[in-house]
Amino acid sequence: MTLDLDFVRRRFPAFADPETARWAHLENAGGSYAAGPVVDLLTSLFTTAKVQPGWDFGPSVRATEAMARARTAMAATLNAGADEIHFGPSTSQNTYVLAHAMRPMWVEGDEIVVTEQDHEANSGVWRRLAETGIVVREWTVDRVTGLLDPDDLDGLVNERTRLVAMTHASNVAASINPVRAVADRVHAVGGLVLVDGVSYAPHGGVDVEALDCDVYLYSTYKTFGPHLGMLYVRRALLPQLAHQGHYFNESRLETRVTPAGPDHALIGASAGIADYYDLLHAHHFGDDTDADAVARIRAVSGLFAEQEAALMAPLLALLEARDGVRVVGSTAADPAVRTPTVAFSSAKHSSAAIYDALIAAEVSCGHGHFYAPRLVTALGLDPDDGVVRLSMVHYNTEEEVARALTVLDPLL
Numbered sequence: 001m002t003l004d005l006d007f008v009r010r011r012f013p014a015f016a017d018p019e020t021a022r023w024a025h026l027e028n029a030g031g032s033y034a035a036g037p038v039v040d041l042l043t044s045l046f047t048t049a050k051v052q053p054g055w056d057f058g059p060s061v062r063a064t065e066a067m068a069r070a071r072t073a074m075a076a077t078l079n080a081g082a083d084e085i086h087f088g089p090s091t092s093q094n095t096y097v098l099a100h101a102m103r104p105m106w107v108e109g110d111e112i113v114v115t116e117q118d119h120e121a122n123s124g125v126w127r128r129l130a131e132t133g134i135v136v137r138e139w140t141v142d143r144v145t146g147l148l149d150p151d152d153l154d155g156l157v158n159e160r161t162r163l164v165a166m167t168h169a170s171n172v173a174a175s176i177n178p179v180r181a182v183a184d185r186v187h188a189v190g191g192l193v194l195v196d197g198v199s200y201a202p203h204g205g206v207d208v209e210a211l212d213c214d215v216y217l218y219s220t221y222k223t224f225g226p227h228l229g230m231l232y233v234r235r236a237l238l239p240q241l242a243h244q245g246h247y248f249n250e251s252r253l254e255t256r257v258t259p260a261g262p263d264h265a266l267i268g269a270s271a272g273i274a275d276y277y278d279l280l281h282a283h284h285f286g287d288d289t290d291a292d293a294v295a296r297i298r299a300v301s302g303l304f305a306e307q308e309a310a311l312m313a314p315l316l317a318l319l320e321a322r323d324g325v326r327v328v329g330s331t332a333a334d335p336a337v338r339t340p341t342v343a344f345s346s347a348k349h350s351s352a353a354i355y356d357a358l359i360a361a362e363v364s365c366g367h368g369h370f371y372a373p374r375l376v377t378a379l380g381l382d383p384d385d386g387v388v389r390l391s392m393v394h395y396n397t398e399e400e401v402a403r404a405l406t407v408l409d410p411l412l
């Protein structure tokens with residue numbers, strides 16, 4: 001069974017637009033195109049239900065129902081309960097709110113661990129707690145590969161550790177970190193584990209129960225959906241957080257980490273992500289109603305993995321073969337090891353120059369530090385020029401990658 005790429009690409013309205021489809025979109029770690037079911041739901045909700053939910057008039061009832069459906073469907077994709085899911089405008093905003101919600105749980109001298117590999121969204125808000133008496137320890141990366149060594153946690157985690165904030169997969173180094181092993185270790189001393197899954201979620205099924213993390217975050221605009229931040233908070237943890245909503249909502253757990261009114265239509269439309277996975281599952285495996293959402297996504301992710309391996313293999317091979325080219329993270333084209341987000345620098349050319357050449361060939365990409373300047377600086381690179389990043393998802397074609405290679409081959 002292989003991914004039916006033609007079926008996949010027909011599910012994305014972007015590819016039916018000739019101007020958009022001209023670009024080989026290899027900047028998916030920044031933002032993916034939206035799947036058809038998401039676009040359809042958003043159009044429908046903006047047309048028929050763009051009002052305040054919670055009342056008894058028709059459009060309001062539809063808005064309420066759409067949000068409830070999205071909460072249930074999206075929770076199921078993570079193997080979580082609907083009451084454990086919260087929507088914010090972005091992951092950066094969600095970590096910002098969480099830092100305020102969690103700080104009152106701790107006293108001066110308590111410790112948290114952050115990584116040098118994370119996107120700043122899961123770094124700065126925690127590091128800033130040092131100003132309030134929290135001891136912040138840094139899990140640093142290898143200066144050559146940019147990878148984290150779990151053994152380094154020996155010197156970082158102790159009985160004062162309250163939180164380890166880590167990334168499931170870095171948006172630059174791409175390697176998949178062993179969340180479950182970290183969680184086991186941190187839980188053994190009574191700490192919590194918070195995971196940034198933004199760069200992992202577009203590629204693999206996420207099962208928060210199997211990971212045994214306490215908090216998991218990702219951004220739905222990178223998982224073929226609308227621009228929102230999805231936040232899972234373990235049921236038992238939620239009541240311990242300081243309420244961040246209005247005072248008169250204090251008793252409501254659902255407003256605990258969402259101080260602002262969320263975008264109702266975007267939340268409703270996020271159910272289209274689950275619908276998209278279901279469409280893929282039905283097309284490839286038949287309507288297997290016995291499989292739960294996590295199992296369906298796991299099956300579909302298996303198809304993604306094979307396609308993504310085929311996409312990253314020639315790119316990694318070319319980069320690895322060239323003198324003076326440095327790939328961040330592992331060069332193994334193995335979806336169990338890394339996501340297909342490939343960041344590199346060259347001793348011959350600036351990243352800006354390589355980027356310019358790729359853009360001239362209509363390859364969507366970027367260069368710089370991608371909001372992970374601590375990682376890029378640790379690698380000894382100038383964070384402004386930074387790395388060139390080509391990031392694929394399952395809907396990309398081998399021809400799109402080949403277009404990038406026709407630029408990189410002579411240049412490097």
Ligand SMILES: Cc1ncc(COP(=O)(O)O)c(C=O)c1O
Pocket residue numbers: 029030089090091092093119121122167169170171196197198199218219228229
């Ligand atoms: C790994 C990672 N974490 C966090 C974020 C921040 O997400 P948001 O843009 O939703 O704040 C990003 C965004 O690019 C990211 O790549």
